[in-house]
Amino acid sequence: QVQLQESGPGLVKPSETLSLTCTVSGYSISSGYYWGWIRQPPGKGLEWIGSIYHSGSTYYNPSLKSRVTISVDTSKNQFSLKLSSVTAADTAVYYCARVSSPTWFDPWGQGTLVTVSS
Amino acid sequence: QSALTQPASVSGSPGQSITISCTGTSSDVGGYNYVSWYQQHPGKAPKLMIYDVSKRPSGVSNRFSGSKSGNTASLTISGLQAEDEADYYCCSYAGSSIVVFGGGTKLTVL
Secondary structure, three states: OOEEEEEOOOEEOOOOOEEEEEEEEOOOHHHOOEEEEEEEOOOOOOEEEEEEEOOOOEEEOOOOOOOEEEEEEOOOOEEEEEEOOOOHHHOEEEEEEEEEOOOEEEEEOOOEEEEEOO | OOOEEOOOEEEEOOOOOEEEEEEOOOOOHHHOOOEEEEEEOOOOOOEEEEEOOOEOOOOOOOOEEEEEEOOEEEEEEOOOOHHHOEEEEEEEEOOOOOEEEEOOEEEEEO
């Protein structure tokens, strides 16, 4: 059974870089699939951030592309998200998920709340 | 790309059927048979309910069904149950490996 778990700081200062890691268990990332990040501001809808293939190919939401980097570490069976120059608008629950080609997300991690505040 | 358009809320009584629409463009919903639907209960992660427009993952009740006509996809829930009360989101492929979600619909079971 595939399980995903997000981890990282729950509080980030404005203008700094948000960094999160998703640890995958029950499946080897290097075996295939895309792996994605999705976020949800409090009380609002879902927003796709980007996805990465196990080989390292990345695809980003055009509205966030200039600030986003997604990477994969197959040796640790993890993939990571970095979002630079954050503002209060980046406050959200961040989810990681396995992506089946081309666009369905299953399963999801439980999500982690990241608050941007000084 | 813009978010897909969903009604903010729908409601129905137990046992009834409801349909949630998801309207996009020919560049996303209308251009590909890659629409998925997610159910989200408060404080929980979304759960995949439908993928590739009308396919149901193992374990999802057959009361849930999906369809598409032109630029609009639909999720139908038949035999409404109290546990179906949740937020529902559609999602579509938009070409060039881009994904777009709908704004979400709150389902209330009366």
